[in-house]
Amino acid sequence: MPVTTASFSGSERRTLQSALSSALYSEEINRFYQQCRQADAKLAGVISEPDKERSKLQQLLQQKVHTVDIQQLLNIDPKQTADLKQNIVKLNDCVDAVAFQTLLDSYDLALFSLEIATPLSKPLSDKSSVSASHVKQAQQQTLALIESSHAIAWANIADRQQLSAVQQANYLHPDYQGRYIFKVQHGWRGNITNYLGMHIFVSEADIDKTARQWLIFLDKNGHFINALEAEQASDHLKALQNADWRYDVHGNLHRNN
Secondary structure (H helix, E strand, C coil): CCCCCCCCCHHHHHHHHHHHHHHHHHHHHHHHHHHHCCCCHHHHHHCCCHHHHHHHHHHHHHHHHCCCCHHHHHCCCHHHHHHHHHCCCCCCCCCCHHHHHHHHHHHHHHHHHHHCCCCCCCCHHHHHHHHHHHHHHHHHHHHHHHHCCCEEEEEEEEEHHHCCHHHHHHHCCCCCCCCEEEEEEEEEECCCCCEEECCCCCCCCCHHHCCCEEEEEECCCCCEEEEEEHHHCHHHHHHHCCCCEEECCCCCEEECC
16 A cells, blocks of 8 residues: 655655655666666766665665665655656666766765755654554544534635625625625535625735635534635545535526436
């Protein structure tokens, strides 16, 4: 089972990135050496001791990420591994010593970054079990929030000025002072009015820095239990699946079959 980085701190993720870069550069150097050592004696002299370099890498990997298992390291975050791999130029010309020296310089820089990096607090195998525990806990919290909510809705931020005075009186609490409100699109469980005041005050200066779509959770009295920005709501949306009801463009409520 691949290890996830959910339980890693920011500095630990930077350490892993340095470790991944170093390992990928080492793999490319070794591949190139094996391909070219018989083809060009001059180049073979430049890269005469890849095993010595690999020994240095393994020593640093053991110190910083507590493993010398390159494959385990590359499986930690497949997307990050693929992204980093794209940045490494794959050499094919065995007589291009300049290009190879550039590759060596990049490898040395990656090794230096790893050398000064903060060691992981625990071995990757321990991190794996911690990550699995965190994932399970997050799933339980997601389901608990859904179960405790009387109504849940997907909403966009709207300008209250688009509503008439009568609509504002019908939808918004008399004490609500914010210019920005939620326009409900669709939802689950009990239905929510087409418009309602937001759970936070958003000024005109901050509107461009505020998420435009939210997943909102209300209790039976219409009070907010929670509100999640769209990018934080993917797990909740997966758990909720198809909406129970929706509003059309005219503001009419429809129950989904």
